[in-house]
Amino acid sequence: MMLTIENLRVDFAVDSGIQRKQTLQAVRGVSLELDQGETVAIVGESGSGKSQLFNALMGLLPPNGSAHGSVSFNQQALLNQSDKSLNKIRGKEIGMIFQDPMTALNPYLRIGKQLTEVLEVHEGANFNKESAKRRAIEMLDRVKIKDPEQRFNSYPHELSGGMRQRVVIAMALLCKPKLIIADEPTTALDVTVQTEIIRLLKDIYRQEKTSIVLITHDLPLVAGLCDRIIVMYAGKIVETGTVDEIFYEAKHPYTQALLAATPTNTEKSGKMLAIDGQPPDPLNLPAGCAFSPRCAFVEERCKTDSPPERKIDAGHLVSCFREDI
Template structure:
C-alpha cells in the first residue's frame, strides 16, 4: 500500500526552567492510506506529544522538534512554517482532541464551528457551508441536525459533543485523522457508539487514523497495527494480533496483564510496579529496565536495538538477543481481548 505518513527519528524536547525534558526520543513509524495505527502506553510515555508534533502544535517556547522528519505525502512538515501548516491542519490532517467540551468554543453555535473550516479550506459560501454542516451532523448520528446546528455546546451531552468534534475533524475530508484519547471522558456505552462511528466513517471516507490511547480494549476494536510507547520511545510495533497474541517486550506484557477480564475479581487487577522514567534525565539504557523483572546489567547500560521479528513486528529488548536467557511471557491474551 502507499505510505501516507513516514516519521523518521523524531525527537521533541521541552526547555523548562533549568531542565530539558526529552519527551519524544528517536520515534519512527509509517502509516498506509486508510489504515488505523494505535499508539499505546502509560501517561507520560510521549503519545500525545508525538501526535501534536504531527500537527505542528508543539508550543515554541518551551517546546521544539529538535530533529527528525515528518513526511506527509513525501513533504517534510518539520520544515514547514506556521502559515504553511495552517493550510494543512483541518484540510489534510485533522485532530479529535481528548475533551470535547474544551475542544469546542462555548460561545459559538455548533453550526458556525463546523462551517469555519469549510469556508477557509474549501471556499464554500456561508449557505453552502451551513448545508454541509447539517449533512455532517447527520453523518455522525446527531438527530434533527437542522435544529441542532443552531444550538450551543452546553446543549449537547458529552457523547453528542464528541460527535460534533468528529464532524468538525471530518469536515474537509482529511487524509489523516489523529484521535487523541477520543473516548476517555465518555461512559462505556457512549464509548462503543463513538468507536462504531469512527469505524463506519473510515469505511465511507477512507481516512487513515492514528489512535492515541492507553485502553487496549479500544485498540482491539479499531486498529490494524499497534505501536507501544514507553519513556519517549517506541519499544514494540506489530499488528493487533501480533501484539495481543505474541508480544515480545516485557512492557507490552505488563500492559496486557493489566487489562481487566470479565471473570477477574476486583482485588486481582495487575499493575506494573514503579514509575516511568524522568525524561529530564533519561536513562542511557532501556527505559523500562528499572521496572522490568527480567532486566540484566546490559539493559541499564546500553539501549537495545530493534529485533525484526516478522515483516510487521519488531521490538527493542535485550531478551531478544540470542545470548539472553529464554523468558516466557507471563500472560497470554487473545487477539480481541479474550483470554
Template sequence: MEKILQVNDLHISFDIHAGEVQAVRGVTFDLYKGETLAIVGESGSGKSVTSKALMRLLPTPPSRIKQGEILFEGKDLTKLSEKDMQSIRGAKISMIFQDPMTSLNPTMTIGKQIMEAILKHQKLSKDEARKRAIELLQLVGIKNAELRMKQYPHQFSGGMRQRVVIAIALACNPKILIADEPTTALDVTIQAQILELMKDIQKKLGMSIIFITHDLGVVANMADRVAVMYAGKIVEIGTVDEIFYNPKHPYTWGLLASMPSLDHKDTELYSIPGSPPDLLNPPKGDAFAPRNPYALKIDYELEPPMFQVSDTHYAATWLLHEMAPKVEPPAIVRERMKRFADIVARKGGKPRG
C-alpha cells in the same frame, strides 16, 4: 500498501527551568492509507506529544523538535512555516481531542463552528457550507440536524458533543485523522457508539487514523497496527494480532497484564512495579530495565536496538538477542492473550503463528 505519512527519528524536548525534558526520543513509524495505527502506553510515555507534533500544535517555546522529519505528501512538516501548516491543519490532517467541551466554543452555535472550518479551507458559499454542515451532522448520527445547527454546546450531551467534534474534524475530508483519547471523557456505552461511528466513517471516507489511547480493549477493536511507547520511545510495533497474540517486550506484557478482567477471580489488580523514568535525566541503557523483572545485565548498560520478529513486527528488547535466555510471558499475560483473542476474532482478525 501506500504510505501516507512517515515519521523518521523524531526527537522532541521541552526546555523548562529545571533543564531539558526529552519527551520524545527517536520515534520512527509509517502510516498507510486507510489503516488505523494505535499508539499506546502509560501517561507520560510521549503519545500525545508525538501526535501534536504531527500537526505542529506544540507551543514553541518551551517545546522544540531537536531532529527528525515528518513526511507528508513529499513535504517535511517540521520545516514548514506556520502559514503553510495552517493550510494542512483541518484540511488534510485533523485532530479530535480528549474533552469535547474544551474543543468547542461555548459562545458559538454548533452550525457556525462546523461552517467555520469549511469556509476556512474550501471555496464554498455560506449556503453551501451550511448544507455541508448539516450533512456532516447527519453523517455522525445527530438527528434533527437543521435544528441542532442553531443550538449551543451546553445543549448537547457529552456523547453528542464528541460527535460534533468529529463532524468538525471531518469537515474538509482529511486524509489523516488523529484521535487523542477521544472517548476517555465518555461512559462505556457512549464510548462504544463513538468507536463504532469512527470505524464506519473511516470505511466510507477511506481515511487513515492515528488513535492515541491507554485502553488495550479499544485497541483490539479499532486498530490494524499497534505501536507501544515507553519513556519517549516506541518499544514494540506490529499488527494488532502480533501485539496481542505474540507480544515480545516485557513492557507490552505488563500493559496486557494490567488490563482488568471480569473473568479473573483475583481481587487485586496487577500493576507494573515502579514508575516511568524522569526524562530530565533519561537512564542509561533500556529505560524500562528498573521495572523489568526479566532485565539482563546488558539492559543497564546498552539501549536495545529494534529486533525484527516478522516483516511487520519489531521489538526493542535484549530478550530477543540470540544469546539471551528464553523467557515466556507470565501466566497472567497468557490469560489476557486468550481474552483478547476473542475480541480480535470478533473483529475479524486472525492469529499469527
C-alpha cells in the same frame, strides 16, 4: 507511504526551580510509517510521548517545545513549517480529534458557526453559507447526532459529552481529510459512549478509507479498529505489530505488563493488576532501557545499554535484549 516520520525528537525546556533550564525529552528518536487507508494505534501510559509525537508534526507544540528530525506527509515536509504552510494541511488534509471536546469547541459560538467556519477557512472561494449549512447538518447526521437541524443552533454546553465529541469528529471530517489523528477521543466518556465513538470511527474508516491514528492508553479499545499497534514507553517505540501479534504474541515486558493490567485480565484473576513501579522521570531518565527499573526480566546490560530493535516477524518489531522472545 502517506506519512513518514524519521528519527523524531521532541524536547521541552523547563525551569528546574533552581534558576536553570533543563531539557525534558518527550520523544526520543521515533521512526514510523503510515500507508494510505491504514489504521494504527499508538499506545502507552500517560507521559510516554504519544501525544507530543503528533503535536510536533502538526505544529502544535508550546513555545518551550522543539522538534528535530524529519516528517513528510504525501512527500511534503511538515516539521517546523510556518503556520501559513501548515494551515493548508491542518483541517483539510489532516483532521484532529482532541481528547476534551470542551477545550476544542468555543463555548461562546453555536455549533453551526464552528462547523461552517471550517469550510470558510479551507474552501475559500467555494464557500457558500447555505451550502455550508447543508453540509454541516449532513455531517452532524452522519455522526449520528439526533435532530441535527436543532443541534446546529446549539451551544456546546447544551450537549452531552458524547454529543460534543461527535461534533468534534464532524468538524474533523468536513473537508474529507486523508488522515485523522484521534488523541484519546474517548477518555472523558462512559464505557457505552466510548464503544459508540469507536464504532463511529470504524464506520468512517470503512466508508471513506480515511487513514486513522488512534492515540490511547487503553489497549482493548483498539482491538476492533486498528490494523497495527505501536507501543511507546518513555518517548521511544518498544514494540510494533499487528493487533493479533500484540494481543497474543507480545514480546516486550512492558507490552505484556500493559495487557496483564487490562480489565479483561483483572476480571479473570479477580484482582486489580498494575505494573510495578512508576514511569521514569523524563528529566532524569535511567541509562540503558528506560523500563529496566520496572522490568521482571531485567539483566545488567539493560541498566547501561539501549536495546536494539529486533525483527520477530515481517512487521513485528521489539526493542529488548531478551534472547528467549
